[in-house]
Amino acid sequence: MLFHVRMDVRLPADLPAAARDDLVAREMAYSQELQRKGKWPQIWRITGEYANFSVFDVEDNDELHGILSNLPLFPFMDIHVTPLARHPSKIDG
Numbered sequence: 647m648l649f650h651v652r653m654d655v656r657l658p659a660d661l662p663a664a665a666r667d668d669l670v671a672r673e674m675a676y677s678q679e680l681q682r683k684g685k686w687p688q689i690w691r692i693t694g695e696y697a698n699f700s701v702f703d704v705e706d707n708d709e710l711h712g713i714l715s716n717l718p719l720f721p722f723m724d725i726h727v728t729p730l731a732r733h734p735s736k737i738d739g
Contacts, residue, residue, distance in 0.1 A: 648730040672718040
């Protein structure tokens with residue numbers, strides 16, 4: 647199943663720099679592992695925001711929920727999920 651996910655990160659202003667750097671490094675490692683496994687085939691930064699649009703390719707809602715809730719930045723994110731279906735006008739290729 648494909649899902650379009652918007653993630654807006656809202657880190658606390660008083661978060662110590664070392665804690666922030668650790669969170670960001672763990673987030674990058676986790677997201678890159680999921681990309682290599684094909685679970686997170688697309689990620690795009692939203693210009694001018696600490697946010698991204700992503701596409702996830704997972705088995706079901708529960709798998710997506712598990713992936714998202716395990717993101718190191720999850721406690722600091724607003725997440726909006728949209729299930730995707732194939733469009734009848736899409737040309738294969």
